[in-house]
Amino acid sequence: MESELLDLSHKVRSDIIELAFRCEGPAHLGGALSIVEILSTLFGGIMRHDPLNALWEERDRFILSKGHGVLAYYAVLHRSGYFSREILETFKKNGSDLIAHPVMNLSLGIESSNGSLGHGLSMSVGVAWALKQKRSFSKVFTLIGDGECDEGSIWEAAMSASRFKLDNLTAIIDCNGFQSDGRISEDNSLEYLRDKWTSHGWKVATVSGNDISNLLTIFRQTDFNESDGLPRVILAKTKKGHGISFMQDNNAWHHNRLTESFYEKARSEIAGE
Amino acid sequence: MRLLVSSLRVDENSIKNWSKLGPRATYGVTMLELIAENPKVVVTTADLGNSSGLDRLKKSFPERLVNVGIAEQNMIGVSAGIAKEGFTVFASSFAPFISMRACEQLRMNLGYMKLDVKAVAIGSGLSMNFLGNSHFGLEDVSIVRSIPNIQILSPSDCTEVVKVVLASSASGQPSYIRLTGAPGSDIVNSSDYEFNIGKNIEFFSGSDVTILATGSMVSQAIRVAEELSQKGVSAGVVNCHTLRPFDAAHLIEVCQRTAKLVTVEEHFYSGGLGTEVLEILNSRRVNIPVLRIGISHDYDLSGEYKFLLEFHGLTYERILEQIKEFLHTKT
Numbered sequence: 001m002e003s004e005l006l007d008l009s010h011k012v013r014s015d016i017i018e019l020a021f022r023c024e025g026p027a028h029l030g031g032a033l034s035i036v037e038i039l040s041t042l043f044g045g046i047m048r049h050d051p052l053n054a055l056w057e058e059r060d061r062f063i064l065s066k067g068h069g070v071l072a073y074y075a076v077l078h079r080s081g082y083f084s085r086e087i088l089e090t091f092k093k094n095g096s097d098l099i100a101h102p103v104m105n106l107s108l109g110i111e112s113s114n115g116s117l118g119h120g121l122s123m124s125v126g127v128a129w130a131l132k133q134k135r136s137f138s139k140v141f142t143l144i145g146d147g148e149c150d151e152g153s154i155w156e157a158a159m160s161a162s163r164f165k166l167d168n169l170t171a172i173i174d175c176n177g178f179q180s181d182g183r184i185s186e187d188n189s190l191e192y193l194r195d196k197w198t199s200h201g202w203k204v205a206t207v208s209g210n211d212i213s214n215l216l217t218i219f220r221q222t223d224f225n226e227s228d229g230l231p232r233v234i235l236a237k238t239k240k241g242h243g244i245s246f247m248q249d250n251n252a253w254h255h256n257r258l259t260e261s262f263y264e265k266a267r268s269e270i271a272g273e
Numbered sequence: 274m275r276l277l278v279s280s281l282r283v284d285e286n287s288i289k290n291w292s293k294l295g296p297r298a299t300y301g302v303t304m305l306e307l308i309a310e311n312p313k314v315v316v317t318t319a320d321l322g323n324s325s326g327l328d329r330l331k332k333s334f335p336e337r338l339v340n341v342g343i344a345e346q347n348m349i350g351v352s353a354g355i356a357k358e359g360f361t362v363f364a365s366s367f368a369p370f371i372s373m374r375a376c377e378q379l380r381m382n383l384g385y386m387k388l389d390v391k392a393v394a395i396g397s398g399l400s401m402n403f404l405g406n407s408h409f410g411l412e413d414v415s416i417v418r419s420i421p422n423i424q425i426l427s428p429s430d431c432t433e434v435v436k437v438v439l440a441s442s443a444s445g446q447p448s449y450i451r452l453t454g455a456p457g458s459d460i461v462n463s464s465d466y467e468f469n470i471g472k473n474i475e476f477f478s479g480s481d482v483t484i485l486a487t488g489s490m491v492s493q494a495i496r497v498a499e500e501l502s503q504k505g506v507s508a509g510v511v512n513c514h515t516l517r518p519f520d521a522a523h524l525i526e527v528c529q530r531t532a533k534l535v536t537v538e539e540h541f542y543s544g545g546l547g548t549e550v551l552e553i554l555n556s557r558r559v560n561i562p563v564l565r566i567g568i569s570h571d572y573d574l575s576g577e578y579k580f581l582l583e584f585h586g587l588t589y590e591r592i593l594e595q596i597k598e599f600l601h602t603k604t
Contacts, residue, residue: 113385119350119377122350122351126350127354129354131358133360157351159347160344164339
C-alpha cells in the first residue's frame with residue numbers, strides 16, 4: 001500500500017509541474033506541493049470512493065477548503081480515474097471546468113466550489129451532520145490551510161462541529177508555515193493551533209504531513225478515529241513547495257509562473273536525475 | 274397550483290389567526306407543519322429559533338432543528354452542507370445579519386453552488402422598531418438581488434408567508450424570504466388564492482396610475498387605490514411578491530394600460546423593487562413616469578413601527594399624498 005501511495009504522490013507531483021508549466025501563467029504551486037502526500041493518502045488509501053460511480057451515495061466526502069490547492073486536487077482526481085488526461089490538461093484554459101479554484105462538479109469528483117477561504121469547514125460540518133441524519137457511515141474529510149485559520153468562520157464552524165458531536169468529520173490542516181504575504185503569524189503556529197483546536201473540543205493529532213507512512217498511521221489509528229462523539233483534526237506539518245528544492249519553504253512560489261528553465265529543473269528533480 | 278400541506282388550511286379562521294400571530298410566528302407555524310409532512314426538511318438557526326417562531330418545532334422535532342449558535346456565516350455554510358446531501362434547509366435570522374454578515378456565504382452556497390437553502394430574513398424593514406438601524410432590513414433586497422440564482426420572495430401578509438414558504442420549499446431553488454410587517458398587520462388576502470413564484474398578482478387594474486407594491490406595503494397600496502378610485506382616479510395595484518425572478522412580462526403589459534407607475538417598498542427607495550422596475554423598463558425601452566416610494570437613504574430615527582412608517586412616508590395617508598402630487602406633476 002505504502003509504495004503504491006508513494007508512486008501516486010510521485011505522479012501527482014509530476015502532474016502539478018506539468019500543469020503549472022502548460023498553463024503559461026501563474027499558479028498556486030507552493031500550497032499544492034505541500035498537500036500532495038495528504039491527498040494521495042486520502043484518495044489512494046483511506047477514503048471510500050468510486051471514480052466510476054462518482055455520485056455513489058456511500059462515498060466518503062472530501063472538501064478542499066483551501067481551494068487554491070487545486071493543482072494537487074485535480075491531479076489526484078485524474079490519477080484516481082475521475083477524468084482523463086485530456087480534461088486535466090484543460091487546466092486554466094478558457095472555459096475549462098478546471099480553473100484556479102474548484103468549481104463543484106460531482107461527476108468530476110469535485111464536491112464543492114471554493115476559493116474564498118474559510119467556507120469549507122462550515123460546509124463539511126453540514127455534510128457530516130446530514131450524513132449522520134441519514135444514518136450513513138460515510139466520512140467527511142476537509143483540508144484547510146494554516147493561514148486559512150485566520151478566518152473567523154473557521155472557528156465558528158469548529159465550535160459547531162464539537163457541539164454536534166461530529167465524529168465522522170476529520171479536518172486536516174496543511175501546516176506549511178506560510179501564507180500569501182509570508183510566514184504565518186505566531187498564533188497559527190503548530191503549538192497554538194493544537195491548543196486552539198483542543199479548546200474548541202476537537203481531538204488533535206500532529207503528523208509529518210509529507211510522510212505517507214506517518215499519514216497512514218494516523219488515519220488508521222483506532223483510538224484517534226473511533227466514534228467517540230468528537231471531531232478530529234490532524235495538524236499536518238508540511239513544507240510549502242515540498243519536493244522541489246528551489247520551491248521548498250520559498251514563498252516566492254506561493255503563486256508564480258513556472259518558466260521553461262525552472263520547469264526543466266523541477267522535472268529533472270522529480271525524475272531523480 | 275395550490276401547494277399547501279394538508280394541515281395548513283387557508284380559511285377565514287386561519288387567515289385571522291396568522292395575521293394575529295404576525296409573520297415570524299406564522300413562519301414558525303408553517304415550518305412546524307412542513308417539517309412534520311416532509312422528512313427532507315431541516316431548519317437551522319443562529320440562536321434566533323424562538324425569535325423565528327420555532328419554539329414549538331424545537332420541542333417537537335429537536336433532531337431536525339440545527340442551532341449553530343450566534344454565528345450566521347456558519348449557519349449558511351452548515352445549511353449548504355446539509356442541502357448538498359439532499360435536504361431542503363430553512364435558515365432564519367434577522368434581515369441584516371443573514372443578508373450582510375453571511376453575504377458571501379449566500380453568494381458561494383446559494384448563488385454559485387445553487388444549493389437548496391432558504392434564507393429567511395425575519396423582521397425586515399422597520400419592524401424591529403426601538404432595536405434600531407442595527408436590526409433594520411433596509412438594504413437586504415439590493416444586496417441579495419445582486420447575487421444570481423436566488424429567488425427573492427416578499428410576502429404581502431401572513432397568509433402569503435405560508436404560501437411563500439411552501440412554494441419555496443417545493444421549488445427546490447435557493448431563496449431569500451423577506452418577512453416584513455408585525456403581529457396584527459393588515460390582511461391582504463382574505464380567502465384562499467392562487468400563488469405562483471414569479472407571477473405578480475394584480476388586485477385592480479388602473480389606467481391613470483398603477484401601484485407596484487411588495488411585502489407590508491401591498492395592504493397600504495390597496496387602501497390608497499381605493500381612496501383614489503373614490504376620487505375618480507383609476508388606480509391599479511400589483512402585489513410584487515417575487516422580486517427575483519421579477520415578472521417582467523406582466524410589468525410591460527401593465528405599462529400598456531396605465532399612465533404612470535408608483536413603486537412602494539419598506540426598504541431603501543434605491544436598490545429594491547423600484548430599482549428592479551426601472552431596470553426592466555430601461556432594458557425594454559419603455560418610457561413611463563415612475564415614482565419610487567421607500568425609505569430615504571440614511572440611517573434615521575428609531576421608534577414604534579407605526580411611527581417609523583409615518584416618518585418615512587410609508588403609511589397609506591402619506592403614500593396617498595405623494596401619489597396625488599405625482600399625478601398632478603406634468604410629465
